[in-house]
Amino acid sequence: MPDTAPSSLSRRRFLGVVSVAGLGTAVLTSCGSSDSGGKDSQGRTVVEWWHIQTTEPSKHLWPQQAKAYEKAHPKVKIKLVPLENDAFKSKMTALVGTGKLPDLYNTWGGGVLKQQVDAGLTEDITDQVKDWIGELVPASRKAYEFDGRTYAVPVDIGAVGFWYNKALFKQAEIAVPPTTWAEFLDAVKKLKAAGITPIALAGKEKWPGMYYWAYLAIRIAGVDGMQKAADAKDFSGDDFVKAGEHLKELVDLQPFQKGFLGAAYPGPTGEAATMGNAKAAMELMGQWAPNTQKSEGKGIGSDLGFFPFPAVDGGKGKSTDVFGGGGGYALRKGGPQEALDFLKWFVGPESDSRLVREGGMIPVNTKARDALTDPNLKAVSDLLNAATAFQLYLDQAFPPAVGQEVNDSVAALIAGSKSPQEVARSITQVAKSQ
């Protein structure tokens, strides 16, 4: 039957490609990094640097900074390898299997970095950086420290909080942004009463919904409580059930835009555009929100404000505990020391100021804070500087399967098909299986 051959063949080939993809990339990439950490023909030390800056402005800023460093340090050659986010992740997964990583590589810290450290692939840089790492914002360093040892240097940092439309708040006669969960629910009710959609949410993508549960859990259990639950692989405690119950209180008010379960984050009908076009009063989002609101919608300019996630009565966490994440660079085991010298320069006051000014980033170096002029980013930066505790994004802090289960279960809670108890139970079940 020659007619059926193509369809049944491609069926099998699809499965085939899916399962060999991992193997294939392992073989291909293991041949790719042969000259790293060695010397080039001019006797310079080559530092191979894997980063994920593939969009402007950092796409050009990164090579420019590397050139500037090379000029001042003629004995070092920085070999940049820019990779798109997902390509980077899959290449790293394959490389971890082969046991050899690039000299300097992008990391978000947390569970994935810990795995690499445990596998003996990442250098402990505590002693080499102790003289200067104190300059960096403490919250930005948290994700890369395990048992008091440092394994990477932060370059970027951000946090999640509520972005709100001041004009719509005024219209609903809310004088000041809420500081407790009860006040927050009141504000939602007032907005609804005024005929305004209180919250924009991208239900299709799940992670924006997860932010609510995660922040509630941080406020109720505290960052320590989160860590303990992660270590014990048990999220079934009262604190986590309560986080779900509080989220359910919010969901029951039906605060989200029409059709939010099918909404994406970007795109003309997505969460960012809904906020950017002043069709909703709030969104819980990271520091990139103002830019995305502008690029996907019209942007609401000076009407945009920022307030931290409200406190929950009786919770162990403080309202100054921050949920967020950033990016940094880790050194492979036995990597060249020149790489660390480069990092010291890269996050130094002068270079970091340039990253803030031209790259639109939030400063990790406390001495670079003057370079920040945007009032919205300043608010996030202030929040980070005053942070009493820092919780890394759950999908990076936890193993991928647990992070995804949190997303999935919380999405089910928001859609109304799982109870707070079931959410806590599902997450625990997946955590235990890891």
Added chain:
Amino acid sequence: MTMTSTQIEDAGPTLREGSATGRVRNRRPVARRVRDWLTAFLFTVPGLALFLVFVAVPILYAGYVSLFNWGGFGSPSDFVGVDNFTRLFQDPVFLGDLWRGLLLVGLSLGLQLPFALAMAVLLNQELRGRAVYRMLFFAPYVLSEVITGVLFSMIFAPDSGLADKALGAVGLDGAGGLWFAGQNTVLATLFLVMTWKYFGFHMMLLLAGLQGIPAELTEAARLDGANAWQRFRHITLPLLGPTIRMSIFLSVIGAIQLFDLVWVVTQGGPDHHSETMAVTMFQFGFKRYQMGYASAISIVMFLISLVFALFYQRYVLRRDTEGALTNMRGSR
């Protein structure tokens, strides 16, 4: 017929149906037979090698991996036997996938194919501008699934999308509802888009089939006094059988492997209400890095497709390859 073409044509049947062509083979000298085999072997080596590397080995490897609890790091070491499969058949999401798959197959066969057939019959008539209609109806099939997905997620955006605006324009404000964003409406909306995209393809297949039916037969029936329905029922439909059976086959396989469209439009949501087996597999393999579990899903998908394909070819399509209509055997 030249010698070379006979040899090549014979290579196939000798492998499958030894007895039928055995008499011919025995008359040939041994050296010649060895040479024939060698030629056949040489011609199949590239294909066979590709088949082994890209089809056979991965299937076996996926089968092997499906017996492990493996996160994709290093090599699989945590052997769990058939645990992944028992877990799979207790997972409400996966059981839902099976149900939704069945539903989509049912809808495709019950609504989409009859619709395609009706359009094909219609456009087989003398009709003004029928070439334009044919092209228009076939056009969606050429569009990539990703473009289709993005397009329809805009069209079916609640309130602000084209669909709701159009309904509003004819006085049906609010009749649209949630489309992709509603748990009870998502699958129906998805099926609507699938029909829009694929009916043109099936219509084209059926049209080609219709044009292969000699006009004399219909004409003779007409002279014998058969009405339009009788002519369709007793001449067109039976003679279109092989094409319809092929169409059914492609529909079913397509519904089983549905992925791109769903991924772009809903990612399986809201709350798994549009998730398919392939989407679940992707979630577990590339979002959660549970390669063992994802492999188990892919193995089940493979077995379902394989069993269906084998049974269908054995019991349904065999009539078409060996029957009186195409008469492949008779020509030899």
